[in-house]
Amino acid sequence: MPHLPASSALARFRVIDLTQVRAGPTCCRQLADWGADVIQVQMPDHMRGDDTLGGQDGSDYQYTHRNKRSITLNLKEAEGIEVLKRLIATADVVVENFRPDVKYRLGIDYETLAQNHPRLVYASISGFGQTGPLAQRPGFDQIAQGMSGLMSVTGKPGDGPLRVGIPIADLCAGIFAAQGILVALLEREASGRGQFLHTSLLESMVYMMDFQTARVLIDGEVPKQAGNYHPTSIPTGVYKARDGWMNIAVFGSKIWERFCDILGAPEWVTDPRYHDKMGRSIHRDSLNEEINRRLASQDRAYWVQRFNEGGVACGLINNVQEVFEEEQVQHLGMVKEVVSAHHGPQRLVGQPVQLERTPSTIARAAPKRGEHSAEILRELGLADDEMQRLKTQGVY
Numbered sequence: 001m002p003h004l005p006a007s008s009a010l011a012r013f014r015v016i017d018l019t020q021v022r023a024g025p026t027c028c029r030q031l032a033d034w035g036a037d038v039i040q041v042q043m044p045d046h047m048r049g050d051d052t053l054g055g056q057d058g059s060d061y062q063y064t065h066r067n068k069r070s071i072t073l074n075l076k077e078a079e080g081i082e083v084l085k086r087l088i089a090t091a092d093v094v095v096e097n098f099r100p101d102v103k104y105r106l107g108i109d110y111e112t113l114a115q116n117h118p119r120l121v122y123a124s125i126s127g128f129g130q131t132g133p134l135a136q137r138p139g140f141d142q143i144a145q146g147m148s149g150l151m152s153v154t155g156k157p158g159d160g161p162l163r164v165g166i167p168i169a170d171l172c173a174g175i176f177a178a179q180g181i182l183v184a185l186l187e188r189e190a191s192g193r194g195q196f197l198h199t200s201l202l203e204s205m206v207y208m209m210d211f212q213t214a215r216v217l218i219d220g221e222v223p224k225q226a227g228n229y230h231p232t233s234i235p236t237g238v239y240k241a242r243d244g245w246m247n248i249a250v251f252g253s254k255i256w257e258r259f260c261d262i263l264g265a266p267e268w269v270t271d272p273r274y275h276d277k278m279g280r281s282i283h284r285d286s287l288n289e290e291i292n293r294r295l296a297s298q299d300r301a302y303w304v305q306r307f308n309e310g311g312v313a314c315g316l317i318n319n320v321q322e323v324f325e326e327e328q329v330q331h332l333g334m335v336k337e338v339v340s341a342h343h344g345p346q347r348l349v350g351q352p353v354q355l356e357r358t359p360s361t362i363a364r365a366a367p368k369r370g371e372h373s374a375e376i377l378r379e380l381g382l383a384d385d386e387m388q389r390l391k392t393q394g395v396y
Helices: 025-035 059-064 077-087 102-106 110-114 140-148 168-191 202-210 213-215 253-262 275-284 284-295 301-309 327-332 373-379 384-392
Strands: 014-017 037-042 067-073 094-098 121-126 194-199 236-242 246-248 313-316 335-340 344-349
Touching: 014 025, 014 110, 025 037, 025 059, 025 094, 025 121, 025 168, 037 202, 059 284, 067 335, 067 373, 077 213, 094 168, 110 121, 110 335, 110 373, 140 168, 140 202, 140 327, 168 202, 194 202, 236 284, 236 301, 253 301, 275 284, 313 335, 373 384
Parallel strands: 014 037, 014 094, 037 067, 094 121, 121 194
Antiparallel strands: 236 246, 246 313, 335 344
16 A cells, blocks of 8 residues: 555655664654655564564554554665665655664765755664764663653652653654754755754753753752652642542642632641742641641542632543543544554554644554565565565565
8 A cells, every 4th residue: 555644744755764662763653643654664574673562563563653654674785775775765854763873884874865865854863962972872761861860850859760651761852853854844945955963862851851951050959859749839749639649730829829728728828837939848848748638538529620610720640541531631532543454443642733734643553564565665666576586685
């Protein structure tokens, strides 16, 4: 089956996906979900390495590689590289996450390819950057979490550093790379020229530290762990009602007054320990104990209704299954359905941005390794006998 775009937004672009694991595939999934013809290049079965969690039939792979086509090419063979270059000649974008030296060794670096394809947009994702003292180190999500400072501000004070429960460095690097590709494609419309762009797990996580980096660079303050409580806005954090946990966020003096009134504690507004932001920060432990004691008198549903009526932000703390039972999540239509020829009906989370005129869908399930090799090679003009020869020689 030829390209089946998931959206008309990027349907005119072809992307060659040379990536594996998560950061690079996430980048390419973003483009595929908006309609780009993403062709995933994988090693043939007899040369394949480890796949993502659960292998290519697992839920992780199915989620990450939807809306793509797959071709196998043996990039250790000269003819495999030549076929890849023919494929790149038809493309707008190349995405790779090899270690920085590999693309040069294979002769598929940006400088080499751009000589014949000056409009090519070439994106590289690495662990630590394309140059510098750590450039050749292998990258891993949790390593970037630790080096960026994220783990030092995550978790309860005194418990030691804590990783975030998702591969946030991989995901952010992939999303930032996709954003960079879109910027480069927009710029190409004005200049007529492509360019080389690159990001890394480390850069992405340092950027995502956001206001915590500003506290260091501007205020000279080294942030510490604050557990489930906001480091500067108090009371904001995790609290326990009679039947379970919930988040409450109290920002500003007016909201603080409403919060106190709803809890039946109007005296806190004038209490010298709690009446201003500094006092609440100093006495946060006693304040949080008092809040939890009062919340324990009612279930979460009661407090969610009362707080929202009063303009106090709050919400349940769901497990991942409960997320999809939330009425608002259901209303937003975040779960999309697709039928896999190999696994039957699937439900997957779609894009979180809604374009009203050119929406994103899931047009096809994740492909099997090399599922579209023959059709893509025919698109390149290869005859059946040549394809058979290449297959026999292990080129694809």
